[in-house]
Amino acid sequence: MNYLHIQDISKTFGDKKVLDHIDLQVKKDEFLTLLGPSGCGKTTLLRILGGFERADSGKILFEGKDISKQAPYQRPMNTVFQQYALFPHLNVYHNIAFGLKLKKLPGKIIKEKVLKILELVNLVGYENRTIQSLSGGQQQRVSIARALVNEPKVLLLDEPLAALDLNLRKKMQLELKTMQQQVGITFIYVTHDQEEALTMSDQIVVLNEGRIQQVGSPVEIYNEPKNSFVAKFVGQSNILKATMKRDFLVNIKGIDLDCVDKGFAENERVQVVIRPEDVEISKARGQFQGRVLSTVFKGIHYEMVLDIMGKQWLSQSTRPWKEGEEIRVYIDPDNIHVMKEEDHA
Numbered sequence: 001m002n003y004l005h006i007q008d009i010s011k012t013f014g015d016k017k018v019l020d021h022i023d024l025q026v027k028k029d030e031f032l033t034l035l036g037p038s039g040c041g042k043t044t045l046l047r048i049l050g051g052f053e054r055a056d057s058g059k060i061l062f063e064g065k066d067i068s069k070q071a072p073y074q075r076p077m078n079t080v081f082q083q084y085a086l087f088p089h090l091n092v093y094h095n096i097a098f099g100l101k102l103k104k105l106p107g108k109i110i111k112e113k114v115l116k117i118l119e120l121v122n123l124v125g126y127e128n129r130t131i132q133s134l135s136g137g138q139q140q141r142v143s144i145a146r147a148l149v150n151e152p153k154v155l156l157l158d159e160p161l162a163a164l165d166l167n168l169r170k171k172m173q174l175e176l177k178t179m180q181q182q183v184g185i186t187f188i189y190v191t192h193d194q195e196e197a198l199t200m201s202d203q204i205v206v207l208n209e210g211r212i213q214q215v216g217s218p219v220e221i222y223n224e225p226k227n228s229f230v231a232k233f234v235g236q237s238n239i240l241k242a243t244m245k246r247d248f249l250v251n252i253k254g255i256d257l258d259c260v261d262k263g264f265a266e267n268e269r270v271q272v273v274i275r276p277e278d279v280e281i282s283k284a285r286g287q288f289q290g291r292v293l294s295t296v297f298k299g300i301h302y303e304m305v306l307d308i309m310g311k312q313w314l315s316q317s318t319r320p321w322k323e324g325e326e327i328r329v330y331i332d333p334d335n336i337h338v339m340k341e342e343d344h345a
């Protein structure tokens with residue numbers, strides 16, 4: 001039996017179809033991320049899961065039971081919002097204990113649970129602090145603690161780190177992942193930040209315009225994007241028109257390249273994705289000839305725009321190449337990913 005099954009969910013606001021037949025299986029103890037651009041329907045799907053919004057059609061099944069009609073508090077889920085939604089007049093302890101008091105648990109048990117969760121979110125000693133005296137990162141930890149203390153089976157997180165600065169966000173990403181592994185709760189995490197999704201997730205669901213584009217592990221999504229939307233949205237890519245000659249041989253602009261992909265017909269028109277870090281520039285070796293158009297220093301590497309037979313390619317290298325320099329480019333067959341051709345590409 002599936003743990004959580006989002007079964008054929010659709011939702012329309014006015015005349016806009018926001019979710020279009022979303023069908024998704026979520027495993028127990030999995031960190032699953034809904035990734036997509038602003039407006040693609042991520043938050044709406046999360047709100048439907050949490051019970052804050054009703055789908056037009058489809059069901060939410062938890063351990064085989066239909067929970068679609070349950071109120072938020074009846075569901076085995078808790079939500080952490082981007083705006084921390086903490087009670088400003090209560091201190092840290094009472095913010096976290098709030099839900100447990102509503103459940104009328106004995107004071108001793110409440111105290112034990114709150115102290116345990118404070119340890120998990122690294123806030124031991126902060127019990128009596130007011131919410132206003134905490135930093136943004138600490139406030140978000142309180143809101144995560146407040147959700148986790150209720151021991152939900154599934155935690156829903158809607159861009160919880162969006163308001164934090166970059167350094168703190170990166171630190172919290174790792175902390176959240178560790179927390180999730182420690183508590184062994186399924187996390188469903190919404191973000192539009194592809195790096196965040198790649199860092200934290202077991203599974204990523206890429207959404208665009210209310211439709212699932214691809215479901216896969218971070219490595220699958222990055223290395224084997226299913227279409228040009230995923231290839232462009234997750235990392236940078238060179239997307240090139242090509243023709244499949246036969247299995248393991250693809251032709252780009254008259255140049256034959258070995259490749260690992262198969263399953264395409266002879267002479268089928270395809271698209272090839274090559275990541276900038278896989279574009280190897282050298283003076284002498286390579287299937288393609290070209291010229292450096294620009295070079296920008298990016299900290300740990302240089303980013304170059306190349307002119308390869310009249311098309312611009314992005315590339316990365318640890319050494320700078322001079323603008324105007326004539327170069328060759330080598331692509332390893334392992335780094336050539338072939339996709340079906342799309343009309344809009």
Ligand SMILES: Nc1ncnc2c1ncn2[C@@H]1O[C@H](COP(=O)(O)OP(=O)(O)OP(=O)(O)O)[C@@H](O)[C@H]1O
Pocket residue numbers: 013014016018036037038039040041042043044045192
């Ligand atoms: N209650 C509502 N009434 C009307 N339209 C809505 C409502 N909620 C969401 N929408 C619309 O549905 C679309 C999807 O919104 P949603 O918030 O799910 O997207 P999102 O992917 O989470 O985007 P963001 O990252 O910007 O929050 C948007 O066009 C939004 O304007």
